[in-house]
Amino acid sequence: MPDEPKTLDPAARPAATAGDSPAPDRDRRxxxxxxxxxxxxxxxxxxxxxxxxxxxxxITSLGxxxxxxxxxxxxxxxxxxVLTSVPPLCFAVFGITAPRLARRFGPAAVVCAGxxxxxxxxxxxxxxxxxxxxxxxxALALMGIAVSNVLMxxxxxxxxxxxxxxxxxxxxxxxxxxxxxxAAATVPLTDALGGDWRLGLGVWAVLAALxxxxxxxxxxxxxxxxxxxxxxxxxxxxxxxxxxxxxxPAPDAAPRVTRSRTAWALGAFFGLQAxxxxxxxxxxxxxxxxxxxxASTAGVLLAVTMVMGVPLAFVIPRLATRMKTQGPIVVAxxxxxxxxxxxxxxxxxAGAWVWAVLLGVSNCAFPLALTMIGMxxxxxxxxxxxSAFAQSVGYLISIPGPLxxxxxxxxxxxxxxxxxxxxxxxxxxxIVGILAGRDRTVExxx
Numbered sequence: 042m043p044d045e046p047k048t049l050d051p052a053a054r055p056a057a058t059a060g061d062s063p064a065p066d067r068d069r070r071x072x073x074x075x076x077x078x079x080x081x082x083x084x085x086x087x088x089x090x091x092x093x094x095x096x097x098x099x100i101t102s103l104g105x106x107x108x109x110x111x112x113x114x115x116x117x118x119x120x121x122x123v124l125t126s127v128p129p130l131c132f133a134v135f136g137i138t139a140p141r142l143a144r145r146f147g148p149a150a151v152v153c154a155g156x157x158x159x160x161x162x163x164x165x166x167x168x169x170x171x172x173x174x175x176x177x178x179x180a181l182a183l184m185g186i187a188v189s190n191v192l193m194x195x196x197x198x199x200x201x202x203x204x205x206x207x208x209x210x211x212x213x214x215x216x217x218x219x220x221x222x223x224a225a226a227t228v229p230l231t232d233a234l235g236g237d238w239r240l241g242l243g244v245w246a247v248l249a250a251l252x253x254x255x256x257x258x259x260x261x262x263x264x265x266x267x268x269x270x271x272x273x274x275x276x277x278x279x280x281x282x283x284x285x286x287x288x289x290p291a292p293d294a295a296p297r298v299t300r301s302r303t304a305w306a307l308g309a310f311f312g313l314q315a316x317x318x319x320x321x322x323x324x325x326x327x328x329x330x331x332x333x334x335x336a337s338t339a340g341v342l343l344a345v346t347m348v349m350g351v352p353l354a355f356v357i358p359r360l361a362t363r364m365k366t367q368g369p370i371v372v373a374x375x376x377x378x379x380x381x382x383x384x385x386x387x388x389x390x391a392g393a394w395v396w397a398v399l400l401g402v403s404n405c406a407f408p409l410a411l412t413m414i415g416m417x418x419x420x421x422x423x424x425x426x427x428s429a430f431a432q433s434v435g436y437l438i439s440i441p442g443p444l445x446x447x448x449x450x451x452x453x454x455x456x457x458x459x460x461x462x463x464x465x466x467x468x469x470x471x472i473v474g475i476l477a478g479r480d481r482t483v484e485x486x487x
Contacts, residue, residue, distance in 0.1 A: 081200065081258070081259055082200060082201075084255045084256070084258045084259055085149075085196065085200045085255075085259065086208075086211075087255040088149075088152070088252075088255035088256045088259065089193065089196065089197070089208065089211065089212045089215070090211065090212060090215045091156075091215075091251060091252040091254075091255055092152060092155075092156060092189055092193070092212070092252050092256075093193070093212040093213070093214075093215035093216040093219065094215050094216070094218065094219035094248060094252065095156060095159050095186075095219060095248055095249050095252045096186050096189060096190060096216050096219065096220075097186075097216060097219055097220035097223065097322070097347075098163075098219055098220070098222075098223035098245045098248065099128075099159065099162070099163055099179065099182045099183065099186065099245065100128050100220075100319070100322050100323070101220050101221075101223045101224040101227070101322050101343065101347065102223045102224070102227040102241070102242055102245055103124070103179075103242065103323075104125075104224065104322045104323050104324070104325070104326055104343060105223075105224055105227040105228050105326055105339075105340040105343060106227060106228065106231065106238045106241055106242065107121060107124075107125075107323065107324075107326065107327060108327065108330065108336075109231075109238040110124075110175075110238055110242075113238060113239075114169075114171060114172050114175060115172075116172060120172065121447055123444055123447070124175075124176065124179075124323075125319060125320075125322075125323030125324065125443035125444070125446075125447065126319075126440050126441070126442075126443045126444040127176060127179055127180060127183060128183050128186075128319055129315055129316075129319055129436040129437075129439040129440045129442075129443075130436070130440050131180050131183035131184055131186070131187050132183065132186070132187040132190060132315075132432065132433075132436035133187075133432075133433050133434075133435075133436035133437040133440065134187070135183075135184045135187035135188060136187040136188065136190060136191045136429060136432045136433045136436060137429055137433040138188065139151065139187070139188040139191035139192050139428075139429055140191070140425050140426065140429045142188060143192060143195065143425065147260075148192045148195050148196050148199070149196070149256055149259035149260060150256075150259075150260055151188050151189075151192055152188070152189050152192055152193075152196070152256055153253060153256035153257065153259070153260065154185070154188075155184075155185035155186065155187075155188045155189040155192075156185060156189070156249060156252040156253045156256065157185070157253050158181055158182060158184050158185030159182045159185040159186060159189075159249040159252070160246050160249035160250045160252075160253065161181060161182070162178050162179060162180070162181035162182025162183070162184075162185065163178075163182050163242070163243065163245050163246035163249055164243065164246040165178040165181070166178035166179055166182065166242060166243070167238075167239035167240065167242050167243035168239075182249075187436075190432060191428050191429050191432050191433075192428075193212055193411070194209070194411055194414050194415050194424055194428045195421070195424055195425050195428060197209055197212070197415065198415060198421050198424045199421060202421075205358075205362065205412075205415045205416075206358045206359045206361065206362035206363075206412060207358075207359060209358040209408065209411055209412050209415060210354060210355035210356070210357070210358040210359055210408065211355065213350065213354030213355070213357075213358060213407070213408035213411060214350070214351050214352070214354040214355040216350070216354065216407075216408075217347055217348065217349070217350025217351045217353075217354045217408075218348070218351050219248075220322070220347040220350070221343075221344040221345070221346075221347030221348035221350070221351065222344070223245060224322075224326075224340055224341075224343040224344040224346075224347050225340055225341050225343070225344030225348075226344075227241050227242070227245075227340060228241070228336055228337050228340040229337065229340075230244055232337075298423075298426050298427050298430045298483050299430070300486065301483040301486040302476070302486055303417055303476070303477060303479065303481055303482070303483055303486055304417070304427055304430055304431065304483050304486075305434070306473045306474075306476035306477040307410070307413060307414065307417060307427070307431045307477040308430060308431040308432075308433075308434030308435050308438070309434070309435070309438060309469075309473040309477075310371075310406070310410055310413075310435070310470060310473045310474040310476075310477045311410045311431045311432060311434070311435030311436075311438075312434060312435035312436065312437065312438025312439045313435075313438065313439075313466055313469060313470035313473065314404075314406035314407055314410060314435075314470060314474075315407070315435050315436060315438075315439035316438065316439040316442035316443075316466060317378060317403065317404065317406075317442075317463060317466060317467070317470070318404050318407060319439060319442065319443050320442050320443050320446050320459075320463055321343075321346060321400055321404060322343070322347075323443050323446075324443065324446055324447075324450075324459070325339075325342070325343050325346065325397075325400070326339040326340055326342070326343050327339075328385060328389060328456055328460070329342055329389060329390070329393055331456065332389040332390040332393075333390050334389075334390055334393060342393055342394070342397045343397070345394065345397040345398060345401060346397045346398075346400050346401040346404065347401065347404070348401065349398060349401025349402055349404070349405065350401060350404060350405050350407070350408065353401075353402065353405040353408075354405060354407075354408040357370060357405055357408050357409050357412070358408050358409070358411070358412040361409055361412045361413065361416070362412065362416065365480040366478050366479055366480050367409060367412075367413060367416075367474075367477075367478030368474070368475040368478045368479070370409055370478070371406070371409070371470075371471060371474030371475055371477075371478055372471055372474075372475070374402060374403050374405060374406045374409070375403065375406075375467045375468075375470055375471040375474070376467075377399045377400075377402040377403040378399070378400060378403030378464070378467045378470075379464055379467045380399045381396045381397075381398075381399030381400035381403060382396075382400070382460055382461075382463050382464035382467070383464060384396035384399065385400075385456070385460050385463075386456075386457065386460045386461065386464070389456070403467075406470070406474070409474075410431070410435075410477075413477055413478060414427055414428050414431055416482075417477070417481070417482055417483055418482055418483050418484065419482050419484050420484070423482070423483060423484060427483055442462075442466070445459075445462065446459040446462065446463070449462065
């Protein structure tokens with residue numbers, strides 16, 4: 042019949058019209074361990090926002106005080122470059138563990154633990170007496186950020202399967218807001234607390250403590266293994282997937298993303314945009330300070346760059362989900378990046394506010410990459426694997442960038458070569474972004 046819906050196992054239940062959802066609902070009610078997602082929507086939404094607010098302050102607060110931290114811990118330029126490379130390293134190493142942890146403990150429990158790790162790391166970091174202790178405490182916080190980074194798209198896909206673009210935009214907007222507030226407020230807070238950089242960094246542990254709370258009710262959601270291994274989101278008709286459907290041996294339930302060219306292109310795109318983002322967060326205030334801009338103004342300029350993601354992180358995912366291919370957005374963002382880096386090279390202080398805005402627009406490749414992760418797989422299981430793969434590969438790619446910038450800055454005595462490197466990376470980012478944005482899914486290629 043032409044109006045009979047296609048399911049993962051058509052023989053498993055009677056045929057129904059496209060508008061029929063009672064049968065799947067009865068299957069779900071009969072299945073005592075199936076979660077009632079509706080009762081978790083409020084804590085999930087609050088939890089997503091608070092978690093996103095905490096995914097970058099550990100990094101941008103350090104960028105705003107990098108000179109003071111370097112002097113206080115007696116770091117050279119190369120060691121400071123290592124410090125700015127720690128975030129992508131931790132994201133690559135620990136992010137790949139997120140799917141396994143989610144299968145065993147459930148994604149909400151892992152994110153809750155991640156927020157607790159961020160709180161602990163940010164609390165301990167100011168107490169470190171040397172570089173090794175500072176790096177260890179930072180790594181603990183970044184470990185929590187890493188697993189939460191990977192699981193954000195998974196939680197959105199699970200609880201909001203029909204609003205992926207909207208919810209991705211919401212938490213991307215919150216992420217950009219947390220990033221920008223930390224960049225702008227860290228120096229003034231440090232001054233208000235007596236000028237001690239340790240207090241200026243440690244104050245962000247309070248925000249992390251708040252982010253733990255909304256995830257605690259979600260620990261009651263015990264539908265853990267099925268979420269990560271067999272849940273496939275809505276069926277092709279848009280109705281919920283029944284227990285029988287979920288257990289069907291669907292070929293697209295868990296794609297081997299390493300066989301997908303789209304997955305590799307998405308990983309490369311994620312890595313190149315992350316390289317630019319972490320170079321910007323780690324070094325842009327220093328670029329402005331070396332050009333004669335006051336430290337407080339340099340922090341505000343970084344905040345301007347980050348705050349551009351607040352409105353755009355909400356708009357871009359919604360726009361991307363309405364387009365068959367996301368290549369035009371990729372090109373537009375890369376051109377803004379090229380313009381911003383060119384300005385930093387030629388007139389860093391004179392046009393500082395313009396360059397900050399352009400680089401802020403360019404950094405919105407991050408929410409675009411997250412949105413494409415959700416769009417490039419048809420299933421929840423596919424999103425889990427693709428998210429872990431793309432982010433882990435991407436962060437591995439991004440590790441050398443901030444370190445190389447520090448080495449070039451120290452040995453060249455200026456910012457010409459580092460900024461040229463930053464601008465040059467926009468070209469391959471544009472190419473792989475166009476490939477990743479094509480209208481296909483990883484299941485089509487596996």
